[in-house]
Amino acid sequence: MLKINAISKTFFPNTVNEVGALNNVSLTIKEGCFTAIIGTNGSGKSTLLNAIAGTFIPDQGSILLNETEISAWPEYKRASLIGRVFQNPFAGSAAEMTIAENIIMAMRRGQSRPLRLAVNAAVKEEIAEKVRMLKMGLEDRLDNPIGTLSGGQRQALTLLMATWLKPKLLLLDEHTAALDPKSAAKVAELTKHIIEKENLTALMVTHSMQQAVDLPDRIVMMHRGQIVEDYRDEMKKRVRVPDLIETFNRVQKRELFDESVAAMLQQQYI
Amino acid sequence: MQLIQEQLGKYFVIKAIGKLDASWADYFAETCLDLIRNGHHNLIIDADELNFLSSAGIRSLLRINKELHSVKGSFLIVHAQDFVVKTIEMTGFKHWISKDFPKELLALKSDHSFSSAQVDEGSFVLNPSGSLTLSVVADWQPWNTVKAENISKLHFPASVFALGIGSAADSPEEARSHFGEFVAVGGHVIFQAPEAKSRPDYLLAEKDFIPQMQAIQALYCNGEMSHLFRFSPDEKNAFFGLSDISEKALSITKCNAAAFVVLAEVDGLVGANLIQSPGLLKNNGIIPFPEIREWLSFCGERVFSGYQAMVFGVVTRNGAFEKMPLLASLPSNPELSGHFHAAVFPYQPLQNGKIDLIQNVQKLLSGPPPQALMHLADDNRPAIGLGQSSLIRGACWCAPIQNMEGIL
Ligand SMILES: Nc1ncnc2c1ncn2[C@@H]1O[C@H](COP(=O)(O)OP(=O)(O)O)[C@@H](O)[C@H]1O
Ligand SMILES: [Mg+2]
Numbered sequence: 001m002l003k004i005n006a007i008s009k010t011f012f013p014n015t016v017n018e019v020g021a022l023n024n025v026s027l028t029i030k031e032g033c034f035t036a037i038i039g040t041n042g043s044g045k046s047t048l049l050n051a052i053a054g055t056f057i058p059d060q061g062s063i064l065l066n067e068t069e070i071s072a073w074p075e076y077k078r079a080s081l082i083g084r085v086f087q088n089p090f091a092g093s094a095a096e097m098t099i100a101e102n103i104i105m106a107m108r109r110g111q112s113r114p115l116r117l118a119v120n121a122a123v124k125e126e127i128a129e130k131v132r133m134l135k136m137g138l139e140d141r142l143d144n145p146i147g148t149l150s151g152g153q154r155q156a157l158t159l160l161m162a163t164w165l166k167p168k169l170l171l172l173d174e175h176t177a178a179l180d181p182k183s184a185a186k187v188a189e190l191t192k193h194i195i196e197k198e199n200l201t202a203l204m205v206t207h208s209m210q211q212a213v214d215l216p217d218r219i220v221m222m223h224r225g226q227i228v229e230d231y232r233d234e235m236k237k238r239v240r241v242p243d244l245i246e247t248f249n250r251v252q253k254r255e256l257f258d259e260s261v262a263a264m265l266q267q268q269y270i
Numbered sequence: 271m272q273l274i275q276e277q278l279g280k281y282f283v284i285k286a287i288g289k290l291d292a293s294w295a296d297y298f299a300e301t302c303l304d305l306i307r308n309g310h311h312n313l314i315i316d317a318d319e320l321n322f323l324s325s326a327g328i329r330s331l332l333r334i335n336k337e338l339h340s341v342k343g344s345f346l347i348v349h350a351q352d353f354v355v356k357t358i359e360m361t362g363f364k365h366w367i368s369k370d371f372p373k374e375l376l377a378l379k380s381d382h383s384f385s386s387a388q389v390d391e392g393s394f395v396l397n398p399s400g401s402l403t404l405s406v407v408a409d410w411q412p413w414n415t416v417k418a419e420n421i422s423k424l425h426f427p428a429s430v431f432a433l434g435i436g437s438a439a440d441s442p443e444e445a446r447s448h449f450g451e452f453v454a455v456g457g458h459v460i461f462q463a464p465e466a467k468s469r470p471d472y473l474l475a476e477k478d479f480i481p482q483m484q485a486i487q488a489l490y491c492n493g494e495m496s497h498l499f500r501f502s503p504d505e506k507n508a509f510f511g512l513s514d515i516s517e518k519a520l521s522i523t524k525c526n527a528a529a530f531v532v533l534a535e536v537d538g539l540v541g542a543n544l545i546q547s548p549g550l551l552k553n554n555g556i557i558p559f560p561e562i563r564e565w566l567s568f569c570g571e572r573v574f575s576g577y578q579a580m581v582f583g584v585v586t587r588n589g590a591f592e593k594m595p596l597l598a599s600l601p602s603n604p605e606l607s608g609h610f611h612a613a614v615f616p617y618q619p620l621q622n623g624k625i626d627l628i629q630n631v632q633k634l635l636s637g638p639p640p641q642a643l644m645h646l647a648d649d650n651r652p653a654i655g656l657g658q659s660s661l662i663r664g665a666c667w668c669a670p671i672q673n674m675e676g677i678l
Contacts, residue, residue: 250466254563256570260651262559265566268647269412269542270598270609 002029002169002201007051007061008225021047022058023225029218034195034202036212038244039222040252045205048222049171052203054078066168079109083162085155085175092158095147099138099157102146103127106161130160134190152183156190163194170195170202177207184208188215209244219244223251273301279378282310283371287319290327299330303337306619307535309502309663311343314371318349323357331358335366340633341621346372393499393522394624400496401672402431402529404584409595410435410486413565415551416449418442424488426473426481428457428628431529433582433611434488435548436461438473438481445484446549451643452483453582453611455531456628458635459483460580460613462643464544466567470613470640486548489584489596489609491529495627495667497522501534502663509537509660512610512646513603516585518666520606525670526590532581533620533630534664538572539579539612540656541644569644572656577641578617579661580634583610584671591674601650602658610646612659615639620665627667 009022021044029035037045051058054075062071070078085092093102104123128139134156138149146154155175163170172191176184192215195202206212212219218236221229221244228251231239271288282305290298302313313334331347338345347358347366355367370376408422421442426432432454437445438461450468452461457475461483462468473481499522501510519530545567557565585608586597597607616638620630649656 246467250567253567253570257563257566257568259559260654261568261649262562264649264651264655265542265562265568265647266556268598268649269566269645270596 001031001064001066002027002052002203003064004028004048004052005062005064007058007063009047009051009056009058013059020225022051025061025222025225025227027220027227029201029203031201032199033218034192034200034216035204035218035220036216037203037205037220037222038207038209038212039228040248043222044225045222046173047225049084049173049203049205052078052169053082053084053171081168082171083165083167083169084171085158085162085173087174087177089151089155089158089178092161093146093154096145098143099131099146099149100124100127100142102157103131103161103164106164109165130164131157134160150183152179152186155179155183155187159187159190159194163198163200166198166200168201170200172202172204172206174205174207176211191215209241212244213239213241221247221251224255271298273298275305277310278375281312281314281372281375283314283316283375285316285318289322289324290320290330291322291324292326295324295326295330298327299333302330302334306334306337306341306343307617309622311338311341311619311622313338313343313345314375315345315347316349317347317351317354320350320354323354328357328361331363331366335363337619341619343621392623393497395496396498396667397494397496400494400669402491402493402495402669403673403675404527404529404671405488405490405492405675406595407488407490408434408485410548411595413548413551413557414554416446416486416549420486421445421484422486422488424483424485424490426454426457426459426475426483428475429492429494430457430490431455431492431531431582432488432490433584433609434483434485434490435544436483436485436488437463437547438471438483442484447547449484449486449547449549450544451611451645452485453580453613453643454481454483455580455582455631457481458631460635460640460643462543464547466545470643472635472640474635487596489529491584491669491671493669493672495531496669498624498627498665498667500623500663500665501661509662511602511658511660512581512583512608513600513606513648513658515661515666516583516600516606516608517603519668520585520587523668523670525672526587527585527671527674528668529582529584529671530666530668531627531631532579532583532661532664532666533627533634534579534581534661534666535617536574536577536579536614537660537662538656539574539614539644539646539659540569540572540649541612541646541659542566542568543642543644569656574614574642576617578615578634579612580615580631581610581612581646581659581661583608583646586671594674598648600648600658602648610659612642612644612646613640614642614644616641625665627665630665 004027011019132139219231271294274285437448439445450462450464459473459481462470519528648658
């Protein structure tokens with residue numbers, strides 16, 4: 001379970017460039033819940049994920065993962081509990097290493113004194129079996145450098161590696177945004193499949209409203225560093241893309257209602 | 271496919287050259303539907319050089335025919351080659367086919383001095399003695415608390431035109447948490463629950479059923495409309511502001527107070543609507559910013575361009591009535607004051623000429639549901655104001671307000 005308590009983060013405080021990226025955000029996510037985060041550019045989605053992953057320490061608030069306060073943990077320590085996939089398909093693996101070597105690295109992640117994992121036939125078979133699940137024919141190319149694969153293939157493998165050790169929490173930041181539409185659909189489907197199969201708790205930032213409707217159990221909408229809408233349970237089941245667009249519009253409309261509008265409506269709303 | 275368009279009298283001729291098949295059917299249909307939207311309700315397809323017609327092409331003809339039928343327009347296909355005639359005959363639309371143009375049009379064709387006519391201009395006297403009695407039935411003033419005695423039960427027989435704030439709940443107690451804007455025309459009431467996400471709902475007058483509302487604010491007019499005027503873009507105006515329409519309603523009814531109903535295509539609407547019921551107010555007085563945003567939603571930009579609006583409004587020349595509540599001065603024409611509510615529907619074309627208000631309102635209400643209900647505002651904030659609501663083409667039914675009864 002993930003519990004975020006009133007976290008705030010301001011970048012460049014007290015300067016002209018001051019940005020309130022997170023403003024008193026609270027969010028509780030049940031174990032096994034797959035949540036999408038949507039919102040306009042700069043609404044704080046990545047910053048929220050970074051705060052959870054420990055890229056920086058928030059100015060205020062606390063973060064609990066499985067009842068444990070992790071706010072003060074450094075990023076590498078959190079990495080033993082948290083799997084991440086980013087937008088760039090070339091960022092999550094080492095290009096010159098083979099598929100198998102990349103996966104073995106992932107299998108050893110978070111171990112303080114890495115055991116030398118013998119790459120014997122049994123391990124190879126275990127790897128091949130999981131890679132076969134991707135249905136990309138990569139199980140026959142385990143000894144090829146990962147750099148020879150397409151973006152979609154690499155992102156599928158990155159996803160597999162990030163979830164290999166069944167992390168307590170999976171963070172996905174627009175992980176299909178840089179792919180061509182066909183690969184994006186494939187990786188999205190794979191994401192849902194793996195999360196369901198492993199019963200993972202996951203947070204997925206996406207710019208695709210269709211993905212937000214199709215994949216997760218819950219949708220959180222952010223705007224200007226705040227959570228402005230939260231679709232869950234029955235509400236989530238009913239919500240469709242046009243509803244999300246309407247909510248976006250409503251949130252933006254509200255923003256246009258400033259003090260000058262209030263003054264005008266004092267004369268005109270009678 | 272190539273389309274050559276020409277207006278001749280009341281007719282609009284489209285010469286279709288090439289193939290009307292799946293790849294051109296949508297383009298062809300959209301072009302014709304656009305013409306219908308722009309008031310051209312008598313279309314003639316010159317099929318002389320149409321050398322292919324597929325089933326997708328037939329479907330596009332059916333779409334056009336259906337739209338024309340809804341505005342009592344006419345549709346004709348002339349000079350068609352045999353295979354086109356046969357295909358159309360087989361689908362049962364033989365009556366579309368004619369050998370040549372109608373005689374009156376042929377006469378026009380030879381007369382080169384002809385210039386294209388405005389098809390939907392004009393004003394009509396409906397009933398020279400038509401007039402409305404206005405009652406201010408309830409006059410809640412924002413943002414006072416609502417007391418039991420501020421809530422009035424209203425009935426909406428067919429002779430009533432009204433706007434205000436109310437609820438369709440049965441009892442005043444139930445209504446308290448549901449007060450939102452409403453507009454009523456010819457006994458039909460369109461209202462909206464005060465929630466950010468809500469869509470309008472309606473109560474339709476039927477046989478013995480007379481809609482009722484619990485209202486805290488209402489300008490309630492009873493009587494008959496006296497005039498109808500049509501408006502559409504010309505060289506001078508691409509659209510018509512609400513203050514222009516108000517001015518015209520006052521001048522045509524020769525009165526300093528008038529009420530009107532407009533059905534028209536929207537250029538842009540500006541307004542606000544309740545998102546929390548005033549019945550829940552705890553304190554009297556102005557609600558400051560930003561709390562006011564919990565009560566009112568503002569459109570933020572000019573909205574609903576291309577939609578069809580039904581607006582009911584009451585407008586007066588300043589000084590027409592002493593101490594008349596519920597009217598706001600119009601910055602776009604400071605001599606006028608008014609109050610306007612608009613219900614917004616997906617676009618539906620109107621027939622040209624002299625048309626009946628109630629019939630057209632019923633037609634609008636029997637189509638796709640309304641998208642919004644707004645209290646219209648004339649936003650004159652310096653530099654950033656959105657201006658007033660304006661309309662492109664439509665019809666305005668109006669009547670003088672002869673009697674003004676006070677609070678009942
Ligand atoms: N490391 C950083 N340093 C300075 N400003 C940042 C940093 N990260 C994000 N921001 C700012 O914080 C705001 C939120 O950014 P982000 O969380 O990336 O938005 P989103 O992911 O929703 O598009 C933006 O204005 C962004 O410029
Ligand atoms: Mg009003």
